[in-house]
Amino acid sequence: MQFSIYRYDPDTDKKPYMKDYELEIETGSDMMLLDALILLKAQDAGISFRRSCREGVCGSDGVNVNGKNALACITPLSSLKGKKITVRPLPGLPVIRDLVVDMTQFYRQYEKIRPYLINNDEQPVREHLQTPQDREKLDGLYECILCACCSTACPSFWWNPDKFIGPSGLLQAYRFIIDSRDTETESRLDDLDDAYSLFRCRGIMNCVSVCPKGLNPTQAIGHIRSMLLNRGL
Amino acid sequence: MVKSVTSLGRSGLHDWMIQRVSAVVLAVYIVYLAVFIFSTPHLQFSVWHNLFERTGFKVFSLIALTALCFHAWIGLWVISTDYLKPLAIRMVFQVLVIISCIALILWGAQIFWSV
Numbered sequence: 001m002q003f004s005i006y007r008y009d010p011d012t013d014k015k016p017y018m019k020d021y022e023l024e025i026e027t028g029s030d031m032m033l034l035d036a037l038i039l040l041k042a043q044d045a046g047i048s049f050r051r052s053c054r055e056g057v058c059g060s061d062g063v064n065v066n067g068k069n070a071l072a073c074i075t076p077l078s079s080l081k082g083k084k085i086t087v088r089p090l091p092g093l094p095v096i097r098d099l100v101v102d103m104t105q106f107y108r109q110y111e112k113i114r115p116y117l118i119n120n121d122e123q124p125v126r127e128h129l130q131t132p133q134d135r136e137k138l139d140g141l142y143e144c145i146l147c148a149c150c151s152t153a154c155p156s157f158w159w160n161p162d163k164f165i166g167p168s169g170l171l172q173a174y175r176f177i178i179d180s181r182d183t184e185t186e187s188r189l190d191d192l193d194d195a196y197s198l199f200r201c202r203g204i205m206n207c208v209s210v211c212p213k214g215l216n217p218t219q220a221i222g223h224i225r226s227m228l229l230n231r232g233l
Numbered sequence: 234m235v236k237s238v239t240s241l242g243r244s245g246l247h248d249w250m251i252q253r254v255s256a257v258v259l260a261v262y263i264v265y266l267a268v269f270i271f272s273t274p275h276l277q278f279s280v281w282h283n284l285f286e287r288t289g290f291k292v293f294s295l296i297a298l299t300a301l302c303f304h305a306w307i308g309l310w311v312i313s314t315d316y317l318k319p320l321a322i323r324m325v326f327q328v329l330v331i332i333s334c335i336a337l338i339l340w341g342a343q344i345f346w347s348v
Contacts, residue, residue, distance in 0.1 A: 159315040163235045192245070196235040199245030200311075228246045 001025050001077065002084040003040060005047060008095055016095065018086070019044075025077070033080070034061055034072040037087070037099075049099040056212060059147030063099050064088040069149035071212040090152040092161065105161040106148045106168070112191070113165060113173040118184040134180035141175035141220060143213050144168060150207035150217055156200045163196035167207035167217030170198060174220040177227065186231075193228055237314075239327040241306045252307045255300035262297035285348040298341040302334035 001023050008016035021040050025031065034051055041047045049072070052058040056074035063072050066086050077085070093101040119128060151157045151166035165173065170192075177188050192198040198221060207217040242248035273280055284290055309330045317323040 156315075191234050194235045195237050195240050195242075195245045195248055195311075196314075197245070199249055225246075225249070229250075232244075232246050232250075 001036070003036070004084050004086045005040070005098070006088040006095075007047070007098055009046070009097055020084075030076050030078045032073055033063075033065060033070075033075040033077060033085070033087070036077060036085075037072055047099075048097045057145060059145035062090050062147040062149045062152070062212075064091055064152075069153045069210040071147055071149065074212060090148055092152045092158040093148070101148075101152075103148060106146075106151055106166065109151070109161070109165045109169040110146065110172065112197075113169050113176070114184070114188065114191075115172050115176065117176065117179060117182050119181055120183045128181040130180055137178045137180075138175060140215055141171055141178070144171050144175075144215060145213060146172075147212060149210045149212055150215075153206040153210045155204060155206070156202060160196060160200055164200040165192070165197050167201070167221070170201070170224065171215060171217040171220045173198075174224050177224060189224070189228055189231065192224060198224060198228075239324075239331065240310050241303060248307050251303050255304040258297055258300040259304065262293065262300075265293075282348065285345065291345045291348070294345050295338075295342055299338050302338050306330060306334045 003021040003023060004018045005021060006016060007013070007019045021043065023036055023039055023043075025036075032054075034054055037047065037049055037051075041049075049063065050060040051073065052060045054061075054073045056071050059071070061072040062069060064070075064087070065072070065075060066080055066082060069090060072087075087099065089095050089099045089101045093103060093105065096102050117128075146168060148168060150171075151168045154164075154167055156164050157166040173188065173192065176182050177185055182188075201218070201221045203218060205218050208215075208219075211217070240248055242251055269284065270276060285294070310327060313323050313326050313330075317326055
């Protein structure tokens with residue numbers, strides 16, 4: 001099987017380049033892209049990429065495969081089309097080396113949405129209770145693993161990564177806005193009501209198409225927009 | 234919260250709302266005009282004149298022109314903030330768009346009420 005991998009070492013390379021590799025894979029067998037990358041690293045120890053849990057939980061190995069963002073550890077080679085598999089770093093973020101990107105801008109946006117529960121009510125004796133119905137509202141939101149596949153597939157995030165929160169951050173924002181135990185709903189909504197933070201979403205829906213966990217940031221953004229509208233009319 | 238000085242609305246929601254309402258106004262105006270044009274067998278100057286002579290249609294036309302200018306202001310502002318990165322070029326572009334929109338509304342009003 002043939003691979004074309006994005007290579008860039010700022011210490012030695014003037015500019016990035018694509019390098020071809022070949023990997024013998026037994027006929028009829030399959031493996032995840034991450035396993036293939038690990039085997040390629042055995043051929044060429046210089047290839048750099050992030051990985052940790054190798055089961056789609058840690059979100060470390062987000063890469064761009066044949067033009068679409070995905071987690072290498074849960075992408076079977078059999079699902080990839082074409083004679084040659086092209087692997088590039090996640091688009092839109094500065095490359096540190098090969099497939100490793102600098103996630104600072106992504107995390108900075110995540111930090112902006114205050115990704116923690118804030119409850120200014122009197123503290124209960126034991127814990128903040130939540131009804132099963134309220135807990136259900138968090139389904140499809142809390143599962144985000146911050147792999148950045150969605151935000152780095154979003155053109156609005158490419159153009160304004162310093163101002164637009166991005167699909168991942170907004171999905172997380174809604175996770176806290178809708179949480180019945182959080183008392184900062186109003187100020188969280190205030191923070192998003194400018195021309196960039198949320199409203200730069202143009203409904204392109206690349207985020208939905210690439211999310212490795214099958215989440216729907218566009219829908220979450222729509223819910224926040226409806227809440228802002230409800231409040232503003 | 235990101236502050237912006239050249240956007241039309243006071244907030245993201247305000248811009249979003251204006252863009253949608255202006256789109257509806259434009260759609261209604263275009264459909265009205267299309268129905269008028271296709272249902273009039275002999276479209277002559279006098280027919281156009283009669284249409285634009287009515288105060289109701291003057292107001293409707295001015296509202297549609299204003300909706301078009303507001304829609305363009307918001308849309309072009311978004312495009313400029315996406316694609317024009319040098320501050321000077323972005324500022325000149327945004328100011329030109331704003332001045333053009335205001336000028337078009339005033340000029341349009343003068344034309345409609347001169348009929």
